[in-house]
Amino acid sequence: MTPLLELTAASKSFGPTRALTELNFQLLPGEVHALVGENGAGKSTALGLMYGVIAPDTGSVTVGSQAQQFRSTADARAAGVACVFQELSLAGGLTVAENIFAGHPRQRLGLVDWPRQRTDAAALLDEFELDIDVRKTVDSLAVSARQVVEIAKALSLDARILLLDEPTSALAPDEVDALFAIIEKLKARGIGILYVSHHLSEIFRISDRITVMRDGRKIATHHTAETTEKEIVSQMVGRLATAERVRNKRPIGEPMFRAQEMGLPGIYDDLTFDVRAGEIVGLAGLLGSRSKLIARAVAGLLPPSVGSMELGGATFAPRSLRDAIEAGIAFVPEERKTEGLFLGESNLGNLAAANLKRFRHFGLFQRKAAAEATQDAIGQLEIKTSGPEQPTGALSGGNQQKVLLAKWLETQPRLLVLNEPTKGVDIGAKLKIHEELERCASGGMAILVASSDFHELLALCDRILVVRDGRIVGETDPANFNEDDLLSVASGVQPAPAPDLEGSPS
Amino acid sequence: MTIAISSGQDRSSLLEKIARTRELTLLALIALIIVAMTFASPHFLSVANFRAISIGMTPNAIIVIGMAILLASGGFDLSVGSVMALSSTVVALLLLAGWSIPMAVAAALLVGACTGLVNGGLVTGFGINPLVATLGTMSIARGIALVMTEGFSVSSLPAEFGAVGKASLAGLPVLFWLTITMVIAFDLAVRHSAFFRQVYFIGANERAAALSGIAVSRVRIVAYVITGILAALAGVLLASRLMSGTPTAGSGLELQVLAAAVIGGASLKGGEGTILGAFLGVVFVALINNAMTMLAVSVYWQMIIIGAVLVIAVALDMMMRRRAG
Numbered sequence: 001m002t003p004l005l006e007l008t009a010a011s012k013s014f015g016p017t018r019a020l021t022e023l024n025f026q027l028l029p030g031e032v033h034a035l036v037g038e039n040g041a042g043k044s045t046a047l048g049l050m051y052g053v054i055a056p057d058t059g060s061v062t063v064g065s066q067a068q069q070f071r072s073t074a075d076a077r078a079a080g081v082a083c084v085f086q087e088l089s090l091a092g093g094l095t096v097a098e099n100i101f102a103g104h105p106r107q108r109l110g111l112v113d114w115p116r117q118r119t120d121a122a123a124l125l126d127e128f129e130l131d132i133d134v135r136k137t138v139d140s141l142a143v144s145a146r147q148v149v150e151i152a153k154a155l156s157l158d159a160r161i162l163l164l165d166e167p168t169s170a171l172a173p174d175e176v177d178a179l180f181a182i183i184e185k186l187k188a189r190g191i192g193i194l195y196v197s198h199h200l201s202e203i204f205r206i207s208d209r210i211t212v213m214r215d216g217r218k219i220a221t222h223h224t225a226e227t228t229e230k231e232i233v234s235q236m237v238g239r240l241a242t243a244e245r246v247r248n249k250r251p252i253g254e255p256m257f258r259a260q261e262m263g264l265p266g267i268y269d270d271l272t273f274d275v276r277a278g279e280i281v282g283l284a285g286l287l288g289s290r291s292k293l294i295a296r297a298v299a300g301l302l303p304p305s306v307g308s309m310e311l312g313g314a315t316f317a318p319r320s321l322r323d324a325i326e327a328g329i330a331f332v333p334e335e336r337k338t339e340g341l342f343l344g345e346s347n348l349g350n351l352a353a354a355n356l357k358r359f360r361h362f363g364l365f366q367r368k369a370a371a372e373a374t375q376d377a378i379g380q381l382e383i384k385t386s387g388p389e390q391p392t393g394a395l396s397g398g399n400q401q402k403v404l405l406a407k408w409l410e411t412q413p414r415l416l417v418l419n420e421p422t423k424g425v426d427i428g429a430k431l432k433i434h435e436e437l438e439r440c441a442s443g444g445m446a447i448l449v450a451s452s453d454f455h456e457l458l459a460l461c462d463r464i465l466v467v468r469d470g471r472i473v474g475e476t477d478p479a480n481f482n483e484d485d486l487l488s489v490a491s492g493v494q495p496a497p498a499p500d501l502e503g504s505p506s
Numbered sequence: 507m508t509i510a511i512s513s514g515q516d517r518s519s520l521l522e523k524i525a526r527t528r529e530l531t532l533l534a535l536i537a538l539i540i541v542a543m544t545f546a547s548p549h550f551l552s553v554a555n556f557r558a559i560s561i562g563m564t565p566n567a568i569i570v571i572g573m574a575i576l577l578a579s580g581g582f583d584l585s586v587g588s589v590m591a592l593s594s595t596v597v598a599l600l601l602l603a604g605w606s607i608p609m610a611v612a613a614a615l616l617v618g619a620c621t622g623l624v625n626g627g628l629v630t631g632f633g634i635n636p637l638v639a640t641l642g643t644m645s646i647a648r649g650i651a652l653v654m655t656e657g658f659s660v661s662s663l664p665a666e667f668g669a670v671g672k673a674s675l676a677g678l679p680v681l682f683w684l685t686i687t688m689v690i691a692f693d694l695a696v697r698h699s700a701f702f703r704q705v706y707f708i709g710a711n712e713r714a715a716a717l718s719g720i721a722v723s724r725v726r727i728v729a730y731v732i733t734g735i736l737a738a739l740a741g742v743l744l745a746s747r748l749m750s751g752t753p754t755a756g757s758g759l760e761l762q763v764l765a766a767a768v769i770g771g772a773s774l775k776g777g778e779g780t781i782l783g784a785f786l787g788v789v790f791v792a793l794i795n796n797a798m799t800m801l802a803v804s805v806y807w808q809m810i811i812i813g814a815v816l817v818i819a820v821a822l823d824m825m826m827r828r829r830a831g
C-alpha cells in the first residue's frame with residue numbers, strides 16, 4: 001500500500017535545540033497511527049512539518065507520490081492535510097460556524113452563504129451529539145466545547161490526512177467516545193489519521209500502529225496488537241518503566257476551605273463542601289457539568305451571589321482572583337496559553353510573575369533568588385528547557401504546563417485550586433506532578449482539583465465530588481470506586497451515593 | 507441604511523449583537539442631537555445646514571471605511587490625512603500640467619494605492635508596528651506634498667474639474683450620495699464577502715488565521731491599499747470641491763477618523779466593528795461639531811468636548827461589555 005504521507009530523514013533544529021533528528025515516518029490510508037513520546041520528544045514538531053507550519057532543515061515531506069515543499073498551511077490544506085492543534089486555534093469573537101469554516105467559508109460568487117454554512121457546521125457538530133449553537137461566539141463556549149469545535153473545523157476540510165495533536169486533552173470521557181466513533185468512520189473511508197496523545201489507554205483502544213519517539217528520534221514502530229503498554233512506556237522513557245506510584249496515607253487536618261450553600265444562578269447551585277488541610281479533593285464532571293466553573297468560583301473568578309465561603313476559619317468573599325490570591329489561594333487555570341502564561345517571557349519571568357512579593361527585597365527584584373527558585377522547579381518537575389532564561393513559548397506543550405504549575409506552587413498557597421493540572425503532560429511527568437501535589441498536601445496545603453481525566457482523579461484524590469449541572473450530586477471514596485462507577489454517577493445513569501456533607505475523609 | 511442592518515447574517519453572534527446595538531445607540535443619539543438642536547437653534551434644521559454638514563464630513567466618511575477595515579484586522583493607519591493632502595496636490599498639479607481629468611484622477615488614486623502598499627509592506631514584510639510604520643509614512647507623505655507645492659495651495663484648476671464637488675442630485679450634494687453609496691456597498695461587502703470576513707479572523711487571532719490557511723499578509727496589505735485609495739479619493743473630491751490642491755489639508759484627520767470608528771464600535775484590539783457603525787460614528791462627531799458651532803462654542807472648547815465624548819463612549823462600552831461578559 002502506498003503511504004498517504006511520508007517523512008523521510010526529516011530533521012529540524014530550533015537554535016541549539018535539535019527537535020527532530022532524521023525522522024522517518026509513514027502514514028497509511030485507513031490507519032490510525034499513534035505518535036507517542038515524552039514531553040519535548042518532538043511530536044508537535046513532526047506534525048508541524050506535515051502541516052506546513054514548520055519547514056524541515058533537511059529531509060522531505062511526501063504527500064501521495066509527490067515530494068512537497070509546503071510553504072504555508074494553505075499549501076498543506078490544498079494537498080489534503082487537516083490538523084487539530086495542541087493549543088486551541090480559534091477566533092474567540094467569531095461564531096462557531098465561521099470558525100469551523102475559517103479559511104474556506106461556504107460561499108457563492110464570493111459571498112458567504114450563511115444559511116448553508118450554518119447547516120453544514122451544525123451537521124459536523126451533530127456527530128458529537130452535542131448541543132452547540134453554531135451561531136454563538138466561540139468565547140461563550142467552555143474549553144471542552146471549543147475543543148470539539150476545533151475538531152469539527154479540521155473535519156470540515158474533507159481531508160485525506162488528519163493530524164490530531166492531543167485532541168482529547170480537554171474532553172470528558174463521553175466526548176472521547178464520540179470522537180472515537182468519528183475516527184472509526186473516517187478510517188473506513190480510507191482517511192489516514194495521525195494521533196498524538198499521552199493517554200496510552202486511548203492509544204491502545206483506537207490505534208493500528210504506534211510510533212515511539214524519544215529526543216527527536218524514532219525509536220520504533222509497532223503494530224498495536226503486537227505490543228504492550230509496558231513496552232511502549234519503557235521505549236518512551238529509555239529505561240524500564242517505573243512501577244505505579246505508591247499512595248501514602250497523609251494526616252488530614254481541620255477544614256481549610258468551606259462552602260455553605262453557595263450559588264450563582266444559572267452557573268452553580270447549592271454547593272456545600274469542604275477541603276481540609278492536607279487533603280486533595282477532586283471535582284469530577286462530564287462536559288457541561290460546570291465542575292471547572294466551580295473551581296473558578298472558589299478562586300474568586302465567579303463569585304457566588306448566595307451562600308458563603310470560609311478560608312482558614314475566616315469569612316472569605318473574594319470579588320476577583322486578586323482577592324483570592326491575597327487570601328492565600330493559588331489558581332492554575334485550564335487555558336495555559338491565554339490565562340496562565342506569558343509565552344514571550346522567560347521561565348523565570350513567568351515564575352516570578354505570581355511571586356513578586358517573595359522576590360522583592362527593599363523594592364528591588366531579586367533576580368538571583370528567582371533564578372534559583374526557577375532552577376529548582378525545573379529540576380523538581382523535570383522541565384525540559386535550556387534554563388530559567390528560555391522563553392516559555394519555546395517549550396513543548398507539556399513542559400509549558402509544568403512551568404504553569406511551578407509558578408503557582410511557588411506561591412505556597414493555603415488552598416491550591418487546579419483545573420486540568422496535567423493537561424498534555426506525559427505519563428512520567430504526570431506521576432511527578434502527582435507526587436509533588438501529594439508532597440504539598442503533606443505539608444498541610446489543601447488542594448481542590450477539577451479534571452475531566454477521571455483516571456487521574458482516582459489516582460490522586462482523597463475524596464471526589466461528582467458534579468452534574470452545577471450541583472454536587474455525589475461524593476465518592478476513590479478507594480472503592482473505579483472509572484466506570486464514576487462515569488455512571490457523573491452521567492446520572494447510576495444514582496449518586498448520598499453526599500456525606502461532613503466530608504470525613506477516612 | 508436599514509438594508510445593511512437587517513440583511514441576513516449570523517444574527518445572534520455576540521459580536522454582531524454588540525455592534526448592532528452600538529449602531530442603534532448611535533442612531534438614537536444622532537436623533538437626540540437633531541431634536542435638541544432643532545429647538546436650540548433656528549438655523550439647524552435647514553437644507554443649507556444639512557448640505558454643509560454632509561459636504562464637510564465627506565472626507566472623514568470615506569476614509570473611515572478603510573480605517574474600520576484596518577481596525578477589524580488589528581491594524582490602523584495614521585497616514586490617511588497626509589495621503590489625502592498629497593493626492594489633492596498631485597491631482598491639482600497634474601491638471602495644471604495639462605493632464606486630462608481622468609488621467610490626473612487615476613494618477614492621484616495610484617499614489618494612494620502606493621502609500622497603502624508601502625504601509626502594508628512595512629507592517630507585514632518587516633513586522634514594523636503599524637503605529638511606527640504609518641507615523642513614518644504620514645510624515646513622508648505630508649513632506650512630499652509640501653515640497654511639491656512649496657507649501658502653497660495649487661489653484662486655478664479647470665472649471666470642469668469642480669463639477670462633481672459642486673453638483674447636486676435630488677437637492678442634495680453628489681458628494682453625499684457618493685458617500686452613502688460607498689458606505690452601503692462596503693458595509694455589505696465586509697459583512698458578507700468571503701474575502702473581507704478573513705479580516706475579522708486576522709484581527710481576532712492572527713496565528714489561528716494563519717493556521718486556518720488564511721493568507722494573513724496578503725489580506726493585511728489589501729486592507730492598507732484600500733485605505734490608501736480611499737484617502738486619495740477623499741483628496742481628489744476635496745480638490746474638486748475647493749478647486750485647489752491643499753498640501754496642508756487633513757492634519758489631525760487621522761485621529762478624528764480613528765475616534766469616530768471607535769465610537770462606532772471598532773476596537774483597537776481588532777476583530778470587531780462594522781462599516782455602518784464607523785460611518786455613524788463620523789455622523790455623530792460631525793453633528794456634535796456642527797451643534798457646537800451653531801451654539802457658538804469656541805473651536806478650542808470643541809476639541810476638548812470631542813475628546814471627552816470619545817473617552818466616555820469607549821468607557822461606557824467597556825463597562826457594558828464587562829457586565830455582559
Ligand SMILES: Nc1ncnc2c1ncn2[C@@H]1O[C@H](COP(=O)(O)OP(=O)(O)OP(=O)(O)O)[C@@H](O)[C@H]1O
Pocket residue numbers: 014015017018019037038039040041042043044045046086384393394395396397398399424426
Ligand atoms: N519555536 C520553538 N523554539 C525553540 N524550541 C522549540 C520550538 N518549538 C519546539 N521547540 C523545542 O523542540 C523540542 C520538541 O518540541 P515539541 O513541541 O515537538 O514536543 P512534543 O513532543 O510535542 O511535546 P509535548 O508532549 O509536551 O507537547 C522541545 O525541546 C522544544 O523545547
Ligand SMILES: [Mg+2]
Pocket residue numbers: 043044045086165396397398
Ligand atoms: Mg506537543
